Amino acid sequence: MKTLSITFDLSLIDHYTLVITVAGYCIVLFALALMAYFFTGLHTFQDFLANRRIAEHTESGKEEKPKVVMTGEENAAIAAALYLFFSELHDEEKYVMTIRKVSKTYSPWSSKIYGIWNSMKHS
Amino acid sequence: MDIIKALFSLWEDTGFHNANWGNLIMILVGIGLVFLAIRYSYKPLLLIPLGMGVILGNIPFLHEAAYHTGIYQEGSVLNYLFFGVLKGIYPALIFLGLGAMTDLSPLISNPKLMLLGAAAQVGIFATFLGAMVFGFPMAEAAAIAIIGGADGNTAIFLTSQLASGLHASGNGLDMQNLIGPIAIAAYIYMSLVPVIQPPIMKLLTTKKERLIRMKPPRTVSKFEKILFPLLGLLLSAFVAPASLPLLGMFFFGNILKESGLTKQLATTVSTILIDIVLVLIGLTVGASTQADVFLKWESILIFVLGAIAFMIATAGGVIFAKVMNIFLKKENRINPLVGASGVAAVPDSARIAHEMGLKEDPTNHLIGHAMAPNIAGLIGSAITAGLLLGFLL
Numbered sequence: 001m002k003t004l005s006i007t008f009d010l011s012l013i014d015h016y017t018l019v020i021t022v023a024g025y026c027i028v029l030f031a032l033a034l035m036a037y038f039f040t041g042l043h044t045f046q047d048f049l050a051n052r053r054i055a056e057h058t059e060s061g062k063e064e065k066p067k068v069v070m071t072g073e074e075n076a077a078i079a080a081a082l083y084l085f086f087s088e089l090h091d092e093e094k095y096v097m098t099i100r101k102v103s104k105t106y107s108p109w110s111s112k113i114y115g116i117w118n119s120m121k122h123s
Numbered sequence: 124m125d126i127i128k129a130l131f132s133l134w135e136d137t138g139f140h141n142a143n144w145g146n147l148i149m150i151l152v153g154i155g156l157v158f159l160a161i162r163y164s165y166k167p168l169l170l171i172p173l174g175m176g177v178i179l180g181n182i183p184f185l186h187e188a189a190y191h192t193g194i195y196q197e198g199s200v201l202n203y204l205f206f207g208v209l210k211g212i213y214p215a216l217i218f219l220g221l222g223a224m225t226d227l228s229p230l231i232s233n234p235k236l237m238l239l240g241a242a243a244q245v246g247i248f249a250t251f252l253g254a255m256v257f258g259f260p261m262a263e264a265a266a267i268a269i270i271g272g273a274d275g276n277t278a279i280f281l282t283s284q285l286a287s288g289l290h291a292s293g294n295g296l297d298m299q300n301l302i303g304p305i306a307i308a309a310y311i312y313m314s315l316v317p318v319i320q321p322p323i324m325k326l327l328t329t330k331k332e333r334l335i336r337m338k339p340p341r342t343v344s345k346f347e348k349i350l351f352p353l354l355g356l357l358l359s360a361f362v363a364p365a366s367l368p369l370l371g372m373f374f375f376g377n378i379l380k381e382s383g384l385t386k387q388l389a390t391t392v393s394t395i396l397i398d399i400v401l402v403l404i405g406l407t408v409g410a411s412t413q414a415d416v417f418l419k420w421e422s423i424l425i426f427v428l429g430a431i432a433f434m435i436a437t438a439g440g441v442i443f444a445k446v447m448n449i450f451l452k453k454e455n456r457i458n459p460l461v462g463a464s465g466v467a468a469v470p471d472s473a474r475i476a477h478e479m480g481l482k483e484d485p486t487n488h489l490i491g492h493a494m495a496p497n498i499a500g501l502i503g504s505a506i507t508a509g510l511l512l513g514f515l516l
Binding site: 007008009010012013017020021024025027028029031032033034035036037038039040042043046070071072073074075 | 231235237238240241251257261341344346347350354355359363503507515
């Protein structure tokens with residue numbers, strides 16, 4: 001097996017290497033830019049559809065709802081507030097103890113009065 | 124006489140008889156990795172299996188013995204486990220788990236940040252040229268360069284295909300087995316993100332730039348979250364089909380999570396499965412660094428080139444963010460610290476950008492923004508690996 005000899009030779013970069021480098025980088029950039037472009041466009045399109053739906057509702061005499069634009073930060077703040085509120089509910093319970101009276105209805109199915117030993121004594 | 128012969132044979136079989144300086148040095152390296160992980164909490168989930176693997180792979184043994192112990196000896200247990208590395212199975216399974224645990228919302232809510240992930244790939248291509256200049260054959264140069272992507276799994280995947288010692292280059296040179304040095308370099312640089320990136324980020328940005336507050340990300344609909352992995356899969360598969368084992372698994376894992384109907388599967392692949400694979404990949408990659416394969420001048424050069432690749436990638440992301448700011452409106456400007464997250468060390472480099480932002484302004488939280496280029500970097504480095512495979516195989 002031939003082993004590698006470490007050198008420093010700029011001429012080792014040939015045309016093919018340069019093509020791989022430049023084309024490769026451009027393709028990665030292009031692929032991700034395409035995805036970015038598509039998703040920016042998709043969001044714009046979704047906004048357009050939502051606005052049109054609102055406009056249609058308004059024209060047909062229905063009550064116009066105000067457009068609510070919420071950022072992720074606002075959502076996170078509301079979610080955190082709700083979480084804290086519900087997680088603390090337990091601590092806010094009333095400290096009132098109630099003793100519920102449990103009433104048992106009588107059932108003769110396991111009654112000792114009708115047991116076999118009692119029956120024998122009576123006979 | 125037979126007793127003496129038997130005792131001598133036993134002695135010949137022991138590690139004490141077969142040990143050489145190389146083994147001892149590598150065992151010390153293994154102990155060092157375990158020490159780094161335990162003492163400084165540098166990626167313990169990765170470095171502990173890796174360090175133990177290095178120790179395991181360098182226990183001296185008699186190569187001519189009838190039983191097979193070494194990782195490169197056919198039929199040994201370690202050799203069977205190493206199969207997952209050689210054939211790129213483990214990296215693909217890790218990508219599956221990553222997909223199932225990754226929330227792509229930051230990327231979808233601000234798609235232009237994807238460009239930062241692409242920009243950081245400049246580290247890979249610059250180092251590709253650098254490795255060529257130092258005389259590495261093209262396939263090996265590509266495998267070394269991918270360290271700049273800062274993703275150990277992509278590095279292992281590409282190296283297993285290009286420089287696992289099983290292929291020959293066009294000019295007759297046998298490809299060396301570089302899996303060990305490249306994987307160790309990639310993992311070490313991933314764990315050293317908090318040491319390597321901040322000085323570069325600070326050097327390339329002004330205080331005013333570090334204080335930039337970015338527009339809060341918008342809410343992302345479920346439709347968008349489901350559409351992204353489908354589109355991402357199709358696009359990456361069409362642009363670089365060789366990246367399919369990585370990105371196909373990544374987007375598959377993500378759709379398991381986002382569909383909302385396969386929560387059980389998403390939980391399994393993102394917890395139990397990824398943990399099992401992480402143990403196996405760390406152990407076997409560590410064990411593959413047998414002294415005779417690892418202790419070469421080339422390994423040192425690989426470490427140096429890997430560090431340069433990582434630094435160029437970081438700088439590339441930061442500079443690209445600054446260039447983008449020239450064309451963006453004032454309210455849409457990007458904090459250049461976020462650009463450094465374009466390397467694929469998820470989520471460490473995003474965390475570093477966040478922490479550096481907090482140091483300048485304790486109310487400026489960048490983590491939500493930094494995750495976007497971070498994930499884009501992961502996708503970008505996998506596409507790059509696919510492209511390099513396509514060019515070179």
